[in-house]
Amino acid sequence: MKKSRRNFIKQSGLAAGFTLAGGVAVKNYAFGNNINDPEYSQRISDIQKKHTQSFNMSGFVAPIIPIVRVGLIGLGQRGPAHLKVISTIEDVKIRALCDLRPEKVVEANKLLKNSDHNPELYSGGEDEWKKLCEQKDLDLIIVTTPWYMHAKIAIYAMQQGKHVAIEAPAAATVEEAWQLVKTAEQTRKHCMMLENTSYMDFQLLTLNMARHGFFGEVVHGDCAYNTSKMNNNFNKNLYWNMWWLRQYGSREGNIYPTHGLGPVAQIMNINRGDRFDFLVSVESKDFMMKAKAEELAKKDSSFKEFAKMNYRGNMNVTIIKTVKGSTIMLQHDATPPSPHSMIHGVYGTKGAALMDSPEPRISTGNHKWTSKNEFEKIADKYTHEITKKFRTTAKESGHGEKII
Numbered sequence: 184m185k186k187s188r189r190n191f192i193k194q195s196g197l198a199a200g201f202t203l204a205g206g207v208a209v210k211n212y213a214f215g216n217n218i219n220d221p222e223y224s225q226r227i228s229d230i231q232k233k234h235t236q237s238f239n240m241s242g243f244v245a246p247i248i249p250i251v252r253v254g255l256i257g258l259g260q261r262g263p264a265h266l267k268v269i270s271t272i273e274d275v276k277i278r279a280l281c282d283l284r285p286e287k288v289v290e291a292n293k294l295l296k297n298s299d300h301n302p303e304l305y306s307g308g309e310d311e312w313k314k315l316c317e318q319k320d321l322d323l324i325i326v327t328t329p330w331y332m333h334a335k336i337a338i339y340a341m342q343q344g345k346h347v348a349i350e351a352p353a354a355a356t357v358e359e360a361w362q363l364v365k366t367a368e369q370t371r372k373h374c375m376m377l378e379n380t381s382y383m384d385f386q387l388l389t390l391n392m393a394r395h396g397f398f399g400e401v402v403h404g405d406c407a408y409n410t411s412k413m414n415n416n417f418n419k420n421l422y423w424n425m426w427w428l429r430q431y432g433s434r435e436g437n438i439y440p441t442h443g444l445g446p447v448a449q450i451m452n453i454n455r456g457d458r459f460d461f462l463v464s465v466e467s468k469d470f471m472m473k474a475k476a477e478e479l480a481k482k483d484s485s486f487k488e489f490a491k492m493n494y495r496g497n498m499n500v501t502i503i504k505t506v507k508g509s510t511i512m513l514q515h516d517a518t519p520p521s522p523h524s525m526i527h528g529v530y531g532t533k534g535a536a537l538m539d540s541p542e543p544r545i546s547t548g549n550h551k552w553t554s555k556n557e558f559e560k561i562a563d564k565y566t567h568e569i570t571k572k573f574r575t576t577a578k579e580s581g582h583g584e585k586i587i
């Protein structure tokens with residue numbers, strides 16, 4: 184059965200996911216700073232000083248589009264996952280598909296067999312995505328290429344009059360993030376980052392609790408995306424051109440911050456009343472990636488180029504202060520042999536909530552975590568409309584009820 188697009192947005196009352204940073208001073212290296220660029224902090228500071236807001240996109244509502252005509256760029260793993268879900272939504276037509284690799288376009292198009300979607304197909308060249316952006320009969324472009332390409336594609340798409348939804352993270356540098364802000368303001372096109380962790384059960388529950396004043400003033404947020412991608416990153420046949428490993432081998436700082444930060448930023452009303460002021464980011468040395476690359480290079484010469492690289496440290500810890508005085512601790516580690524862990528903690532003047540996977544916890548302010556029974560009562564009361572509506576759909580989509 185087709186899912187209704189408009190009713191879902193009305194019922195949820197949640198217009199957008201995580202929005203772009205609006206004024207963050209880079210005090211140290213973080214968010215994918217290129218190691219070979221010592222002037223980075225100065226350049227960001229100059230860009231921020233120069234930016235004059237031409238329009239306020241916060242809360243922007245675009246004119247209604249009766250049938251949303253969609254194009255997707257990047258059809259590796261994530262693109263087809265989105266394609267499967269959105270092709271089942273009513274009033275949506277998939278009108279264009281693009282990937283550098285022709286076989287990926289053919290495979291994705293097969294998913295639409297026996298449907299009335301009928302997309303134009305683009306492939307075979309580095310810049311074919313530009314032709315997709317120029318296609319006249321498109322309203323929305325979903326960008327699911329490697330993240331260091333997201334901003335340039337999204338900017339061009341908006342300039343061609345299209346709304347964009349970009350996989351996480353939306354940009355590779357703070358500079359690019361500002362270019363996205365500027366282009367969205369100039370073109371008045373939506374530029375939404377698809378930060379799916381903002382829609383996980385506990386993250387939506389705590390957002391709803393925060394909006395109802397459960398936590399009082401939010402003093403501090405803890406967040407993390409700590410998960411082992413060692414096997415994936417060293418797999419020659421998983422990510423196109425082993426692009427993830429190349430990013431770890433050429434950058435420093437938290438190169439994947441938004442799964443942890445997105446939900447906390449929503450709860451703290453970042454760019455909707457508060458904003459990031461400054462951050463300090465520190466990381467461990469790399470204990471694992473170079474060693475693994477060297478070990479593999481002894482048996483397989485195609486790993487020799489990776490053995491020469493110096494990798495980002497395993498654990499990156501970033502502390503952020505907001506203008507209104509709250510703090511955030513953000514972690515990212517993609518190498519540990521420990522189980523997948525997403526920390527999501529909200530600490531307020533009246534209450535707190537914490538999930539350090541797998542068990543979520545809530546405190547009503549009496550210095551104790553609630554019992555399981557009491558937790559369930561509170562969770563029943565505050566379960567977000569999105570969770571109620573989409574729990575079943577999320578299960579069916581294959582990404583699991585818990586999303587990640």
Ligand SMILES: NC(=O)c1ccc[n+]([C@@H]2O[C@H](COP(=O)([O-])OP(=O)(O)OC[C@H]3O[C@@H](n4cnc5c(N)ncnc54)[C@H](O)[C@@H]3O)[C@@H](O)[C@H]2O)c1
Nearest residue numbers: 257258259260261282283309327328329330350351422423
């Ligand atoms: N939100 C989430 O939970 C989540 C999960 C996984 C990945 N992601 C994000 O999704 C994005 C894609 O990740 P993935 O795992 O699908 O990677 P992938 O390597 O499987 O797919 C990327 C695709 O982009 C294509 N591509 C490369 N250059 C291109 C070009 N110039 N023009 C057109 N296509 C091009 C590649 O051929 C490949 O098919 C990344 O930014 C990643 O961070 C998000």
